[in-house]
Amino acid sequence: MPNRLSLLEKIAIVQQQVAVAGLLMINIDRMKFINDARGYNYGNLVIQRFAERLGYLSPHFLGHLGADSFYILLTAEEGQALPALCQQLAERVLLASKQPLMVLDDALVISCSIGISIVVKPIMGEELLQRAETAMHIAKRQGGNKLSFYSDVDGKKALLMFQTEKALRLGLAHNELRLYLQSQCNEQGQLAGAEALVRWQHPSEGLISPGLFIPVAERSDLIIALDNWVLQQSCQLLAEWQQQGRKLTLSVNISPRHVRHADFVTDITRLLEQYQLDASALVLEVTEGILVEDIAASIQKMQTLAALGVQFAIDDFGTGYSSLSYIRNLPVQELKIDQSFIKGIPQHANDVAMVTTIISVARQLGLRLVAEGVETAEQNAFCQREGLWAQGYYIDKPLPVSEWQQRWFNA
Ligand code: C2E
Ligand code: MG
Numbered sequence: 555m556p557n558r559l560s561l562l563e564k565i566a567i568v569q570q571q572v573a574v575a576g577l578l579m580i581n582i583d584r585m586k587f588i589n590d591a592r593g594y595n596y597g598n599l600v601i602q603r604f605a606e607r608l609g610y611l612s613p614h615f616l617g618h619l620g621a622d623s624f625y626i627l628l629t630a631e632e633g634q635a636l637p638a639l640c641q642q643l644a645e646r647v648l649l650a651s652k653q654p655l656m657v658l659d660d661a662l663v664i665s666c667s668i669g670i671s672i673v674v675k676p677i678m679g680e681e682l683l684q685r686a687e688t689a690m691h692i693a694k695r696q697g698g699n700k701l702s703f704y705s706d707v708d709g710k711k712a713l714l715m716f717q718t719e720k721a722l723r724l725g726l727a728h729n730e731l732r733l734y735l736q737s738q739c740n741e742q743g744q745l746a747g748a749e750a751l752v753r754w755q756h757p758s759e760g761l762i763s764p765g766l767f768i769p770v771a772e773r774s775d776l777i778i779a780l781d782n783w784v785l786q787q788s789c790q791l792l793a794e795w796q797q798q799g800r801k802l803t804l805s806v807n808i809s810p811r812h813v814r815h816a817d818f819v820t821d822i823t824r825l826l827e828q829y830q831l832d833a834s835a836l837v838l839e840v841t842e843g844i845l846v847e848d849i850a851a852s853i854q855k856m857q858t859l860a861a862l863g864v865q866f867a868i869d870d871f872g873t874g875y876s877s878l879s880y881i882r883n884l885p886v887q888e889l890k891i892d893q894s895f896i897k898g899i900p901q902h903a904n905d906v907a908m909v910t911t912i913i914s915v916a917r918q919l920g921l922r923l924v925a926e927g928v929e930t931a932e933q934n935a936f937c938q939r940e941g942l943w944a945q946g947y948y949i950d951k952p953l954p955v956s957e958w959q960q961r962w963f964n965a
Protein backbone atom coordinates (compact mmCIF):
# COMPACT_ATOMS: atom_id res chain seq x y z
CA MET A 555 0.00 0.00 0.00
CA PRO A 556 1.13 3.61 -0.44
CA ASN A 557 2.92 4.77 2.71
CA ARG A 558 3.40 8.10 4.44
CA LEU A 559 5.92 9.31 1.89
CA SER A 560 3.59 8.39 -0.98
CA LEU A 561 0.90 10.49 0.66
CA LEU A 562 3.16 13.52 0.90
CA GLU A 563 4.22 13.05 -2.72
CA LYS A 564 0.62 12.69 -3.84
CA ILE A 565 -0.34 15.88 -2.01
CA ALA A 566 2.57 17.73 -3.56
CA ILE A 567 1.21 16.76 -6.99
CA VAL A 568 -2.51 17.35 -6.45
CA GLN A 569 -2.11 20.61 -4.60
CA GLN A 570 -1.58 22.33 -7.97
CA GLN A 571 -4.95 21.08 -9.21
CA VAL A 572 -7.31 21.21 -6.23
CA ALA A 573 -8.51 23.90 -3.85
CA VAL A 574 -9.16 21.76 -0.80
CA ALA A 575 -8.01 18.44 0.62
CA GLY A 576 -9.39 16.26 3.38
CA LEU A 577 -7.62 13.47 5.20
CA LEU A 578 -9.07 10.65 7.27
CA MET A 579 -6.64 9.08 9.68
CA ILE A 580 -7.97 5.71 10.76
CA ASN A 581 -6.59 3.75 13.68
CA ILE A 582 -7.80 0.37 14.91
CA ASP A 583 -8.96 0.50 18.54
CA ARG A 584 -7.39 -1.71 21.20
CA MET A 585 -4.83 -3.19 18.80
CA LYS A 586 -2.46 -3.73 21.73
CA PHE A 587 -5.10 -5.83 23.40
CA ILE A 588 -5.50 -7.98 20.27
CA ASN A 589 -1.71 -8.40 20.00
CA ASP A 590 -1.39 -9.26 23.69
CA ALA A 591 -4.23 -11.72 23.57
CA ARG A 592 -3.48 -13.45 20.27
CA GLY A 593 0.09 -12.63 19.31
CA TYR A 594 1.60 -10.46 16.59
CA ASN A 595 1.02 -12.85 13.69
CA TYR A 596 -2.67 -12.81 14.39
CA GLY A 597 -2.53 -9.02 14.87
CA ASN A 598 -0.88 -8.66 11.47
CA LEU A 599 -3.68 -10.66 9.84
CA VAL A 600 -6.25 -8.39 11.49
CA ILE A 601 -4.49 -5.35 10.04
CA GLN A 602 -4.38 -7.00 6.60
CA ARG A 603 -8.07 -7.91 6.60
CA PHE A 604 -8.94 -4.41 7.74
CA ALA A 605 -6.85 -2.89 4.93
CA GLU A 606 -8.68 -5.04 2.38
CA ARG A 607 -12.00 -3.84 3.70
CA LEU A 608 -10.93 -0.21 3.47
CA GLY A 609 -9.91 -0.90 -0.14
CA TYR A 610 -13.40 -2.14 -1.07
CA LEU A 611 -15.03 0.77 0.68
CA SER A 612 -13.50 3.77 -0.93
CA PRO A 613 -12.31 4.72 -4.41
CA HIS A 614 -10.12 7.46 -2.93
CA PHE A 615 -6.37 7.42 -2.36
CA LEU A 616 -5.81 4.92 0.45
CA GLY A 617 -2.55 4.28 2.24
CA HIS A 618 -0.90 2.72 5.26
CA LEU A 619 0.90 4.94 7.77
CA GLY A 620 2.34 2.00 9.66
CA ALA A 621 1.16 -0.53 12.24
CA ASP A 622 -2.61 -0.17 12.67
CA SER A 623 -2.93 3.31 11.11
CA PHE A 624 -4.35 4.09 7.67
CA TYR A 625 -5.31 7.19 5.74
CA ILE A 626 -7.69 8.15 2.99
CA LEU A 627 -7.12 11.33 1.01
CA LEU A 628 -10.03 13.21 -0.55
CA THR A 629 -9.80 16.29 -2.70
CA ALA A 630 -12.21 18.76 -4.30
CA GLU A 631 -12.20 21.69 -6.66
CA GLU A 632 -14.09 23.80 -4.19
CA GLY A 633 -14.65 23.60 -0.44
CA GLN A 634 -18.34 23.26 0.32
CA ALA A 635 -18.94 19.58 -0.21
CA LEU A 636 -15.75 18.13 1.21
CA PRO A 637 -16.53 18.12 4.97
CA ALA A 638 -19.80 16.27 4.35
CA LEU A 639 -18.05 13.86 2.01
CA CYS A 640 -15.35 13.13 4.61
CA GLN A 641 -17.92 12.63 7.31
CA GLN A 642 -20.01 10.24 5.20
CA LEU A 643 -16.96 8.20 4.32
CA ALA A 644 -15.82 8.10 7.96
CA GLU A 645 -19.27 6.93 9.04
CA ARG A 646 -19.15 4.21 6.40
CA VAL A 647 -15.75 3.08 7.69
CA LEU A 648 -17.02 2.98 11.29
CA LEU A 649 -20.04 0.97 10.24
CA ALA A 650 -18.02 -1.41 8.07
CA SER A 651 -15.55 -2.04 10.91
CA LYS A 652 -18.37 -3.50 12.93
CA GLN A 653 -18.96 -6.27 10.39
CA PRO A 654 -16.93 -9.22 11.61
CA LEU A 655 -13.52 -9.70 10.00
CA MET A 656 -12.63 -13.28 9.15
CA VAL A 657 -9.25 -13.90 10.73
CA LEU A 658 -8.05 -17.51 10.68
CA ASP A 659 -11.11 -19.31 12.00
CA ASP A 660 -12.64 -16.45 13.98
CA ALA A 661 -15.11 -13.76 13.16
CA LEU A 662 -13.51 -10.81 14.92
CA VAL A 663 -15.39 -7.59 15.59
CA ILE A 664 -13.22 -4.52 15.89
CA SER A 665 -13.75 -0.79 15.96
CA CYS A 666 -11.63 2.16 14.92
CA SER A 667 -11.07 5.83 15.66
CA ILE A 668 -11.01 8.34 12.84
CA GLY A 669 -9.55 11.83 12.79
CA ILE A 670 -10.49 14.14 9.93
CA SER A 671 -8.69 17.26 8.85
CA ILE A 672 -9.50 19.56 5.99
CA VAL A 673 -7.22 22.25 4.64
CA VAL A 674 -7.66 24.75 1.84
CA LYS A 675 -4.97 26.03 -0.50
CA PRO A 676 -2.05 26.23 0.16
CA ILE A 677 -2.27 22.56 1.08
CA MET A 678 0.63 21.35 3.21
CA GLY A 679 0.91 17.60 3.56
CA GLU A 680 2.54 17.63 6.99
CA GLU A 681 -0.09 19.98 8.35
CA LEU A 682 -2.93 17.86 6.97
CA LEU A 683 -1.43 14.74 8.53
CA GLN A 684 -0.64 16.27 11.87
CA ARG A 685 -4.12 17.74 12.27
CA ALA A 686 -5.79 14.48 11.33
CA GLU A 687 -3.65 12.75 13.92
CA THR A 688 -4.64 15.23 16.64
CA ALA A 689 -8.30 14.65 15.79
CA MET A 690 -7.79 10.88 15.77
CA HIS A 691 -6.33 11.00 19.30
CA ILE A 692 -9.34 12.97 20.45
CA ALA A 693 -11.65 10.33 19.01
CA LYS A 694 -9.59 7.69 20.88
CA ARG A 695 -9.77 9.56 24.12
CA GLN A 696 -13.54 9.66 23.82
CA GLY A 697 -13.46 5.90 24.00
CA GLY A 698 -12.89 4.92 20.37
CA ASN A 699 -15.38 3.91 17.66
CA LYS A 700 -15.74 7.62 16.89
CA LEU A 701 -14.87 10.20 14.31
CA SER A 702 -13.58 13.61 15.20
CA PHE A 703 -12.89 16.71 13.10
CA TYR A 704 -9.76 18.73 13.70
CA SER A 705 -10.47 22.11 15.16
CA ASP A 706 -8.01 24.83 16.02
CA VAL A 707 -8.74 24.68 19.73
CA ASP A 708 -7.67 21.05 19.80
CA GLY A 709 -4.52 22.01 17.95
CA LYS A 710 -3.65 24.67 20.52
CA LYS A 711 -4.32 22.31 23.38
CA ALA A 712 -2.19 19.65 21.73
CA LEU A 713 0.63 22.15 21.30
CA LEU A 714 0.42 23.21 24.95
CA MET A 715 0.46 19.58 26.05
CA PHE A 716 3.43 18.95 23.82
CA GLN A 717 5.35 21.94 25.20
CA THR A 718 4.52 21.02 28.79
CA GLU A 719 5.70 17.49 28.18
CA LYS A 720 9.00 18.72 26.79
CA ALA A 721 9.52 21.10 29.70
CA LEU A 722 8.63 18.39 32.22
CA ARG A 723 11.13 15.99 30.71
CA LEU A 724 13.80 18.64 31.16
CA GLY A 725 12.49 19.51 34.62
CA LEU A 726 12.83 15.89 35.71
CA ALA A 727 16.42 15.81 34.45
CA HIS A 728 17.19 19.16 36.13
CA ASN A 729 15.83 18.08 39.50
CA GLU A 730 12.86 20.41 39.53
CA LEU A 731 10.44 17.95 41.13
CA ARG A 732 9.72 18.35 44.84
CA LEU A 733 8.34 15.83 47.30
CA TYR A 734 5.56 17.00 49.63
CA LEU A 735 3.94 15.03 52.43
CA GLN A 736 0.42 15.09 53.83
CA SER A 737 -0.36 13.35 57.12
CA GLN A 738 -2.79 10.54 57.75
CA CYS A 739 -4.12 10.18 61.30
CA ASN A 740 -5.66 7.03 62.70
CA GLU A 741 -8.98 6.74 64.52
CA GLN A 742 -7.33 7.88 67.76
CA GLY A 743 -6.17 11.02 65.99
CA GLN A 744 -2.50 9.97 66.11
CA LEU A 745 -0.11 10.32 63.22
CA ALA A 746 -0.06 6.96 61.42
CA GLY A 747 1.41 7.74 58.03
CA ALA A 748 1.74 10.18 55.17
CA GLU A 749 1.03 10.43 51.47
CA ALA A 750 3.79 11.54 49.10
CA LEU A 751 2.53 14.20 46.68
CA VAL A 752 4.73 15.57 43.94
CA ARG A 753 5.09 19.24 42.91
CA TRP A 754 7.02 20.82 40.07
CA GLN A 755 9.20 23.78 40.95
CA HIS A 756 9.32 25.42 37.51
CA PRO A 757 12.19 27.92 37.10
CA SER A 758 9.92 30.66 35.75
CA GLU A 759 6.32 29.53 36.40
CA GLY A 760 6.78 28.77 40.10
CA LEU A 761 5.29 25.80 41.93
CA ILE A 762 3.01 23.76 39.65
CA SER A 763 0.41 21.38 41.03
CA PRO A 764 0.30 17.74 39.90
CA GLY A 765 -3.26 18.20 38.64
CA LEU A 766 -1.69 20.16 35.78
CA PHE A 767 1.27 18.03 34.81
CA ILE A 768 0.41 14.43 35.80
CA PRO A 769 -2.20 14.14 33.00
CA VAL A 770 0.44 15.34 30.52
CA ALA A 771 3.00 12.87 31.86
CA GLU A 772 0.42 10.07 31.69
CA ARG A 773 0.21 10.40 27.92
CA SER A 774 3.60 8.77 27.56
CA ASP A 775 6.14 6.73 29.49
CA LEU A 776 7.28 9.99 31.07
CA ILE A 777 4.89 9.13 33.90
CA ILE A 778 6.99 6.06 34.64
CA ALA A 779 10.15 8.13 35.04
CA LEU A 780 8.19 10.53 37.23
CA ASP A 781 6.66 7.77 39.37
CA ASN A 782 10.11 6.24 39.78
CA TRP A 783 11.56 9.53 40.98
CA VAL A 784 8.83 9.82 43.62
CA LEU A 785 9.26 6.15 44.56
CA GLN A 786 13.00 6.50 44.97
CA GLN A 787 12.65 9.61 47.16
CA SER A 788 9.89 7.97 49.19
CA CYS A 789 11.80 4.73 49.80
CA GLN A 790 14.85 6.67 50.88
CA LEU A 791 12.74 8.63 53.34
CA LEU A 792 10.98 5.52 54.61
CA ALA A 793 14.36 3.89 55.21
CA GLU A 794 15.38 6.85 57.38
CA TRP A 795 12.17 6.61 59.35
CA GLN A 796 12.61 2.89 59.86
CA GLN A 797 16.17 3.42 61.09
CA GLN A 798 14.80 5.96 63.57
CA GLY A 799 12.28 3.36 64.73
CA ARG A 800 9.22 5.26 63.51
CA LYS A 801 6.23 3.08 62.72
CA LEU A 802 4.67 5.10 59.92
CA THR A 803 3.31 4.12 56.54
CA LEU A 804 4.21 6.08 53.43
CA SER A 805 1.74 6.10 50.55
CA VAL A 806 2.88 6.67 46.98
CA ASN A 807 0.61 7.28 43.98
CA ILE A 808 1.20 4.96 41.05
CA SER A 809 -0.20 5.63 37.60
CA PRO A 810 -2.15 2.78 35.92
CA ARG A 811 0.27 3.07 33.01
CA HIS A 812 3.13 2.26 35.37
CA VAL A 813 1.32 -0.81 36.71
CA ARG A 814 0.87 -2.03 33.14
CA HIS A 815 4.53 -1.42 32.29
CA ALA A 816 6.80 -4.46 32.08
CA ASP A 817 9.28 -3.03 34.65
CA PHE A 818 6.75 -2.23 37.38
CA VAL A 819 7.55 -5.16 39.66
CA THR A 820 11.32 -4.86 39.23
CA ASP A 821 11.21 -1.08 39.75
CA ILE A 822 9.69 -1.64 43.17
CA THR A 823 11.62 -4.73 44.24
CA ARG A 824 14.90 -3.05 43.36
CA LEU A 825 14.08 -0.15 45.68
CA LEU A 826 12.95 -2.46 48.48
CA GLU A 827 16.31 -4.21 48.31
CA GLN A 828 18.39 -1.09 47.86
CA TYR A 829 16.93 0.52 50.98
CA GLN A 830 16.43 -2.71 52.96
CA LEU A 831 12.87 -1.68 53.66
CA ASP A 832 10.21 -3.29 55.76
CA ALA A 833 7.91 -3.39 52.74
CA SER A 834 4.73 -3.40 54.79
CA ALA A 835 5.15 0.34 55.48
CA LEU A 836 5.01 1.12 51.77
CA VAL A 837 1.49 1.68 50.46
CA LEU A 838 1.02 1.95 46.71
CA GLU A 839 -2.07 3.94 45.75
CA VAL A 840 -3.65 2.84 42.50
CA THR A 841 -6.91 3.97 40.96
CA GLU A 842 -9.69 1.93 39.48
CA GLY A 843 -8.08 2.85 36.14
CA ILE A 844 -6.02 -0.32 36.50
CA LEU A 845 -9.21 -2.28 35.92
CA VAL A 846 -9.60 -1.04 32.36
CA GLU A 847 -6.85 -2.89 30.48
CA ASP A 848 -4.63 -5.92 31.09
CA ILE A 849 -6.54 -6.65 34.28
CA ALA A 850 -5.26 -10.17 34.85
CA ALA A 851 -1.63 -9.13 34.36
CA SER A 852 -2.03 -6.16 36.72
CA ILE A 853 -3.55 -8.32 39.44
CA GLN A 854 -0.72 -10.80 39.05
CA LYS A 855 1.89 -8.05 39.47
CA MET A 856 0.12 -6.69 42.52
CA GLN A 857 0.04 -10.17 44.00
CA THR A 858 3.78 -10.58 43.44
CA LEU A 859 4.47 -7.35 45.32
CA ALA A 860 1.88 -8.08 48.00
CA ALA A 861 3.69 -11.35 48.69
CA LEU A 862 6.74 -9.24 49.57
CA GLY A 863 4.62 -7.30 52.06
CA VAL A 864 3.87 -4.20 49.96
CA GLN A 865 0.39 -2.80 50.62
CA PHE A 866 -2.03 -1.52 48.01
CA ALA A 867 -4.72 1.12 48.36
CA ILE A 868 -7.49 2.07 45.93
CA ASP A 869 -7.35 5.86 45.57
CA ASP A 870 -10.37 8.09 44.88
CA PHE A 871 -12.61 5.16 45.73
CA GLY A 872 -16.21 5.61 44.66
CA THR A 873 -15.52 7.74 41.59
CA GLY A 874 -14.54 5.05 39.09
CA TYR A 875 -15.89 1.66 38.19
CA SER A 876 -16.23 0.83 41.83
CA SER A 877 -17.20 -2.69 41.18
CA LEU A 878 -16.91 -4.14 44.65
CA SER A 879 -16.71 -7.60 43.18
CA TYR A 880 -13.47 -6.56 41.47
CA ILE A 881 -12.04 -5.08 44.65
CA ARG A 882 -12.59 -8.47 46.27
CA ASN A 883 -10.24 -10.02 43.72
CA LEU A 884 -7.50 -7.47 44.22
CA PRO A 885 -4.71 -7.79 46.80
CA VAL A 886 -5.74 -4.50 48.38
CA GLN A 887 -5.52 -3.53 52.07
CA GLU A 888 -6.95 -0.03 51.97
CA LEU A 889 -9.65 2.07 50.32
CA LYS A 890 -9.34 5.84 50.16
CA ILE A 891 -12.81 7.33 50.06
CA ASP A 892 -12.81 10.13 47.52
CA GLN A 893 -13.01 13.65 48.89
CA SER A 894 -16.19 14.37 46.94
CA PHE A 895 -18.08 12.08 49.35
CA ILE A 896 -16.39 13.45 52.47
CA LYS A 897 -17.36 17.00 51.47
CA GLY A 898 -21.04 16.32 52.16
CA ILE A 899 -20.53 14.95 55.67
CA PRO A 900 -22.53 15.37 57.84
CA GLN A 901 -25.08 17.62 56.09
CA HIS A 902 -25.84 15.62 52.90
CA ALA A 903 -27.76 12.43 53.54
CA ASN A 904 -26.69 10.91 50.19
CA ASP A 905 -22.99 11.29 50.96
CA VAL A 906 -23.47 9.94 54.47
CA ALA A 907 -25.36 6.95 53.05
CA MET A 908 -22.67 6.32 50.43
CA VAL A 909 -19.85 6.51 52.96
CA THR A 910 -21.72 4.34 55.44
CA THR A 911 -22.20 1.70 52.75
CA ILE A 912 -18.52 1.81 51.80
CA ILE A 913 -17.63 1.45 55.48
CA SER A 914 -19.79 -1.63 55.98
CA VAL A 915 -18.48 -3.34 52.85
CA ALA A 916 -14.88 -2.47 53.72
CA ARG A 917 -15.35 -3.93 57.19
CA GLN A 918 -16.57 -7.20 55.76
CA LEU A 919 -13.61 -7.33 53.41
CA GLY A 920 -11.23 -6.46 56.26
CA LEU A 921 -9.97 -3.28 54.59
CA ARG A 922 -8.54 -0.17 56.18
CA LEU A 923 -10.40 3.00 55.23
CA VAL A 924 -8.89 6.43 54.75
CA ALA A 925 -11.08 9.51 54.28
CA GLU A 926 -9.61 12.03 51.85
CA GLY A 927 -10.21 15.77 52.01
CA VAL A 928 -11.15 16.01 55.69
CA GLU A 929 -11.58 19.75 56.16
CA THR A 930 -13.78 20.28 59.21
CA ALA A 931 -13.91 19.24 62.86
CA GLU A 932 -17.22 17.45 62.17
CA GLN A 933 -15.72 15.41 59.38
CA ASN A 934 -12.75 14.55 61.59
CA ALA A 935 -15.05 13.52 64.43
CA PHE A 936 -17.07 11.38 62.02
CA CYS A 937 -13.87 9.59 60.97
CA GLN A 938 -12.81 8.90 64.54
CA ARG A 939 -16.28 7.69 65.48
CA GLU A 940 -16.50 5.38 62.45
CA GLY A 941 -12.93 4.14 62.77
CA LEU A 942 -11.53 5.73 59.61
CA TRP A 943 -8.10 7.21 59.10
CA ALA A 944 -8.29 10.87 58.13
CA GLN A 945 -6.29 12.95 55.68
CA GLY A 946 -7.00 16.56 54.76
CA TYR A 947 -6.55 20.25 55.37
CA TYR A 948 -8.12 19.92 58.82
CA ILE A 949 -4.98 18.06 59.85
CA ASP A 950 -2.47 19.63 57.50
CA LYS A 951 -1.87 20.82 53.94
CA PRO A 952 0.80 18.97 51.97
CA LEU A 953 4.18 20.30 53.12
CA PRO A 954 7.75 19.97 51.80
CA VAL A 955 9.37 16.94 53.47
CA SER A 956 11.70 18.94 55.71
CA GLU A 957 8.91 21.21 56.96
CA TRP A 958 6.60 18.25 57.49
CA GLN A 959 9.24 16.41 59.54
CA GLN A 960 9.97 19.53 61.56
CA ARG A 961 6.32 19.92 62.38
CA TRP A 962 5.56 16.29 63.27
CA PHE A 963 8.84 14.98 64.65
CA ASN A 964 10.16 17.96 66.59
CA ALA A 965 6.89 18.93 68.20
P1 C2E B 1 -4.78 12.17 45.23
O1 C2E B 1 -3.77 11.05 45.29
O2 C2E B 1 -6.20 11.79 45.41
O3 C2E B 1 -4.28 13.20 46.29
C1 C2E B 1 -5.13 13.97 47.10
C2 C2E B 1 -5.23 15.36 46.60
O4 C2E B 1 -6.18 16.08 47.41
C3 C2E B 1 -3.92 16.15 46.72
O5 C2E B 1 -3.90 17.09 45.64
C4 C2E B 1 -4.13 16.90 48.03
O6 C2E B 1 -3.35 18.08 48.12
C5 C2E B 1 -5.59 17.23 47.96
N1 C2E B 1 -6.15 17.46 49.28
C6 C2E B 1 -5.71 16.95 50.45
N2 C2E B 1 -6.45 17.34 51.47
C7 C2E B 1 -7.42 18.11 50.96
C8 C2E B 1 -8.54 18.81 51.54
O7 C2E B 1 -8.79 18.79 52.74
N3 C2E B 1 -9.36 19.50 50.70
C9 C2E B 1 -9.12 19.53 49.35
N4 C2E B 1 -9.97 20.23 48.60
N5 C2E B 1 -8.08 18.88 48.77
C10 C2E B 1 -7.24 18.18 49.57
P2 C2E B 1 -2.59 17.24 44.78
O8 C2E B 1 -1.40 17.16 45.65
O9 C2E B 1 -2.81 18.45 43.94
O10 C2E B 1 -2.59 15.94 43.88
C11 C2E B 1 -3.57 15.72 42.92
C12 C2E B 1 -3.46 14.36 42.32
O11 C2E B 1 -2.27 14.23 41.55
C13 C2E B 1 -3.37 13.25 43.34
O12 C2E B 1 -4.63 12.95 43.82
C14 C2E B 1 -2.75 12.13 42.52
O13 C2E B 1 -3.75 11.49 41.75
C15 C2E B 1 -1.84 12.89 41.58
N6 C2E B 1 -0.47 12.80 42.10
C16 C2E B 1 0.11 13.56 43.05
N7 C2E B 1 1.39 13.16 43.26
C17 C2E B 1 1.61 12.11 42.41
C18 C2E B 1 2.75 11.25 42.15
O14 C2E B 1 3.80 11.34 42.76
N8 C2E B 1 2.59 10.29 41.17
C19 C2E B 1 1.42 10.14 40.50
N9 C2E B 1 1.34 9.17 39.57
N10 C2E B 1 0.34 10.91 40.74
C20 C2E B 1 0.43 11.89 41.68
MG1 MG C 1 -3.42 9.55 46.31
Ligand code: MG
Nearest residue numbers: 869870890926
Ligand atom coordinates in the same frame (compact mmCIF):
# COMPACT_ATOMS: atom_id res chain seq x y z
MG1 MG D 1 -7.43 10.68 45.97
